[in-house]
Amino acid sequence: MIRSNETELCRGDQVVLAYGKLRVTPHPLEFWFPAGHLIALVGRNGSGKTTLLRALIGERTLAGGEIFLWDGSVAIRKTKPRQIAGRIAFVAQEQTVPTHLTLFDMLSLAFLPGLGWFGRLNAAQRQRIQDTMEAFGIASLADKRVKEISTGERQRAALARAILQNPRLLILDEPTNHLDPEAKARFWGSLIRETRENGCDVIVSSHDLNWVRRHATWICALSEGEIVYNGESDTFWKGEFLKRVFGEIGEEIGTPIFGDQEKLF
Amino acid sequence: MRWLSRRSFWLVAAVGLVLLLPFFGSEQIPFGDWQNPVSAGYRILWQLRVPRLALTLWVGGSLAVLGATYQILFHNPLAEPYLLGISSAVTLGIGLGEIFFSLAPYSYLSVLAGLAAALLATVVLITLSLSSLGDALDRIVLFGTGLNFLLSATLFLALSYHEQQMGGGSLRWLFGQIPWLSARGVLIFAGISVPFLGWLFLKARTLDALGLGDAVARTLGVSVAGERAHLVLVTSILVSLIVAFTGSIGFVGLIVPHAVRLLFRPPNTRTLFTSAFVMGAVFLSLSDVVSRAILPPFEFPIGIITTVVGTPFFLYLLWR
Numbered sequence: 152m153i154r155s156n157e158t159e160l161c162r163g164d165q166v167v168l169a170y171g172k173l174r175v176t177p178h179p180l181e182f183w184f185p186a187g188h189l190i191a192l193v194g195r196n197g198s199g200k201t202t203l204l205r206a207l208i209g210e211r212t213l214a215g216g217e218i219f220l221w222d223g224s225v226a227i228r229k230t231k232p233r234q235i236a237g238r239i240a241f242v243a244q245e246q247t248v249p250t251h252l253t254l255f256d257m258l259s260l261a262f263l264p265g266l267g268w269f270g271r272l273n274a275a276q277r278q279r280i281q282d283t284m285e286a287f288g289i290a291s292l293a294d295k296r297v298k299e300i301s302t303g304e305r306q307r308a309a310l311a312r313a314i315l316q317n318p319r320l321l322i323l324d325e326p327t328n329h330l331d332p333e334a335k336a337r338f339w340g341s342l343i344r345e346t347r348e349n350g351c352d353v354i355v356s357s358h359d360l361n362w363v364r365r366h367a368t369w370i371c372a373l374s375e376g377e378i379v380y381n382g383e384s385d386t387f388w389k390g391e392f393l394k395r396v397f398g399e400i401g402e403e404i405g406t407p408i409f410g411d412q413e414k415l416f
Numbered sequence: 417m418r419w420l421s422r423r424s425f426w427l428v429a430a431v432g433l434v435l436l437l438p439f440f441g442s443e444q445i446p447f448g449d450w451q452n453p454v455s456a457g458y459r460i461l462w463q464l465r466v467p468r469l470a471l472t473l474w475v476g477g478s479l480a481v482l483g484a485t486y487q488i489l490f491h492n493p494l495a496e497p498y499l500l501g502i503s504s505a506v507t508l509g510i511g512l513g514e515i516f517f518s519l520a521p522y523s524y525l526s527v528l529a530g531l532a533a534a535l536l537a538t539v540v541l542i543t544l545s546l547s548s549l550g551d552a553l554d555r556i557v558l559f560g561t562g563l564n565f566l567l568s569a570t571l572f573l574a575l576s577y578h579e580q581q582m583g584g585g586s587l588r589w590l591f592g593q594i595p596w597l598s599a600r601g602v603l604i605f606a607g608i609s610v611p612f613l614g615w616l617f618l619k620a621r622t623l624d625a626l627g628l629g630d631a632v633a634r635t636l637g638v639s640v641a642g643e644r645a646h647l648v649l650v651t652s653i654l655v656s657l658i659v660a661f662t663g664s665i666g667f668v669g670l671i672v673p674h675a676v677r678l679l680f681r682p683p684n685t686r687t688l689f690t691s692a693f694v695m696g697a698v699f700l701s702l703s704d705v706v707s708r709a710i711l712p713p714f715e716f717p718i719g720i721i722t723t724v725v726g727t728p729f730f731l732y733l734l735w736r
Contacts, residue, residue: 232639251688263636
């Protein structure tokens with residue numbers, strides 16, 4: 152964990168994670184993420200990825216300590232949701248949605264923080280939604296219920312909503328878990344294209360190691376609530392960390408078979 | 417745009433139907449009587465039936481909106497306005513008032529006893545939803561359900577202890593019954609409850625956001641625990657106001673929102689609320705007329721009629 156002269160995206164100080172009464176971290180975590188990277192959180196199921204991501208936006212999984220964002224300008228525990236709205240966006244593993252909500256109306260929620268009492272969108276906002284839907288290839292679904300479109304389309308719609316929020320930091324929690332290979336590829340493609348365009352930082356947890364290896368520039372690896380690696384991605388894939396993070400199968404992940412699989416996508 | 421025209425067709429049909437309703441009941445009134453001050457029908461129409469119709473419309477619409485709110489807030493299609501036990505608290509307050517203090521139903525003190533009991537239950541619920549337990553939505557629902565059972569069991573216990581009271585006024589609250597209020601009474605009732613219902617309409621988008629999950633709602637600027645507590649508070653007040661006058665009229669709050677989703681496919685919660693209000697209002701006023709017209713002058717408890725009339729219609733909607 153070497154500090155460089157890069158600017159700081161995020162710093163964790165004595166962070167204790169818990170899910171309800173269940174403590175996730177045996178010891179308080181200290182960590183540091185640089186700005187300007189695509190940061191990937193990797194680790195087995197139950198290693199604490201989701202709890203950490205939810206702590207980053209100030210949910211109650213942050214049971215102790217403090218997380219600072221953007222060179223310490225925001226202390227997340229002391230910050231009201233209204234103050235982070237428009238700066239952080241979140242995409243969950245599976246998008247829950249009220250049964251009746253249509254795609255267009257779901258996307259329009261991206262503008263919720265700035266809407267008045269009656270929640271009316273202006274013409275410019277409607278146009279942005281239309282443009283974003285076209286960029287994500289979901290414009291034809293505008294009047295469909297989000298519940299009724301396919302899982303792949305729903306995840307892309309969630310990403311579109313997050314992008315419409317115009318965030319400085321985009322957090323994604325295993326966003327492609329339930330997607331088929333093609334939907335996965337389209338999702339990742341949209342993510343890279345959209346975040347490069349507006350230069351927003353990305354923290355993503357994923358089991359899709361093919362993709363992580365190709366695109367993530369910073370890796371934070373968790374195992375049983377402890378951070379076992381946090382640094383530039385290159386050294387992670389060569390080191391002994393793979394085995395510590397993923398167990399026996401870790402060695403296989405590092406072998407050349409990996410390269411062949413990559414061509415599939 | 418197709419749903420709009422379909423909606424306006426139903427709206428016109430509904431308004432026409434509602435305008436005709438006051439002419440039906442235990443006494444059939446000739447249509448000409450509505451502007452003939454010397455006729456017998458005129459007084460029945462304007463002093464009894466029109467205020468009652470107004471009350472029924474308002475209560476039916478409110479119940480449907482409340483049901484829709486709980487279904488979205490608790491991510492639970494089976495949620496209805498009486499889910500959290502507030503209605504049982506009102507009934508218990510009124511029942512205990514009648515049994516131990518001989519408070520006549522609909523008297524000021526009786527209504528106050530019901531509201532006081534509801535307030536207590538609400539405070540307990542709000543405390544819970546603001547505590548760390550409130551993070552798990554299911555817990556509020558489970559706790560409310562438990563409260564519901566506990567309070568109704570207490571009422572039944574009191575009722576069976578005072579057997580002679582069975583069939584008395586408080587039993588009506590269990591089925592639900594529309595009271596004969598004066599025009600002034602209806603206006604006061606509506607006036608008190610308007611702000612709470614209006615507030616729910618303003619919170620429609622927040623409800624949509626909460627439906628996207630806690631983490632996403634948070635990044636959309638919604639203070640999840642706080643908003644949830646506010647919603648529980650406002651809905652509880654509205655439910656207790658309604659139940660204090662009409663008892664627990666079932667089915668409207670549970671089924672109308674679903675019927676609206678099936679019939680009109682509203683694109684968001686705001687439009688769902690509007691349609692649910694209209695449909696709930698029409699449905700309850702229709703049920704009320706039916707409850708009085710079957711065996712005049714006997715009035716069937718309206719809660720039974722809503723179920724008997726509504727179930728076949730709802731099954732048809734699901735089946736078609």
